[in-house]
Amino acid sequence: MLELVFSNSFFTFDGKIYQQMIGLFMGCKPSPIGAIVRVYTFERRSVYTDPHYLPVMYGRYVDDAGTVIRNEEFAKQFFDRIAEEDPDSRLAWEIDFPGSEEKFTPFLGTQIRVDGEGQLHHKYYRKPQKKAITLHSRSHHPYRMKVETAKNFYRTAEKSCSSSEFVEESYAIIDDL
Numbered sequence: 001m002l003e004l005v006f007s008n009s010f011f012t013f014d015g016k017i018y019q020q021m022i023g024l025f026m027g028c029k030p031s032p033i034g035a036i037v038r039v040y041t042f043e044r045r046s047v048y049t050d051p052h053y054l055p056v057m058y059g060r061y062v063d064d065a066g067t068v069i070r071n072e073e074f075a076k077q078f079f080d081r082i083a084e085e086d087p088d089s090r091l092a093w094e095i096d097f098p099g100s101e102e103k104f105t106p107f108l109g110t111q112i113r114v115d116g117e118g119q120l121h122h123k124y125y126r127k128p129q130k131k132a133i134t135l136h137s138r139s140h141h142p143y144r145m146k147v148e149t150a151k152n153f154y155r156t157a158e159k160s161c162s163s164s165e166f167v168e169e170s171y172a173i174i175d176d177l
Helices: 003-005 031-045 072-083 143-159 164-177
Strands: 009-013 016-020 057-061 063-066 106-108 108-115 121-124
Touching: 031 072, 063 072, 063 106, 121 164, 143 164
Parallel strands: none
Antiparallel strands: 009 016, 057 063, 106 108, 108 121
16 A cells, blocks of 8 residues: 555646655655654664664654764764665755854754753744744634734743743744744
């Protein structure tokens, strides 16, 4: 059944029909689980088999990965080792390594950093957007939905911060939306 799905994915774009040659197209319901399984097989055949590559911490959520690792060069080696397992050579990682102990690294909806004493600091993060699209106050959504959406932004910001200083900074990000 999976072979049928993976080898017969078609989609339309600009009035033309295309066949997805590798994997599934974005928006197809099984795409996320397919991506998770695919990358997991690469991880299993690479970094989990060689203790040299195991970092202090490694986590992945669908296609976003985060790690606590010695240095930028080791991070590149670590992710290159996973990518080498891709027979289609399409797996590419963007490595966002902090230049100093004071800089934060974005991961999912947070920014994280580990200081010189090994203490983890985290705060709210909102990815820069080309368009400032949020739920507009004059949209046709029910009023309660708009209120709860705004409240949820602030709750998320508060819960994702490791200190009150970061909470205020995070609120300022939301205030600018």
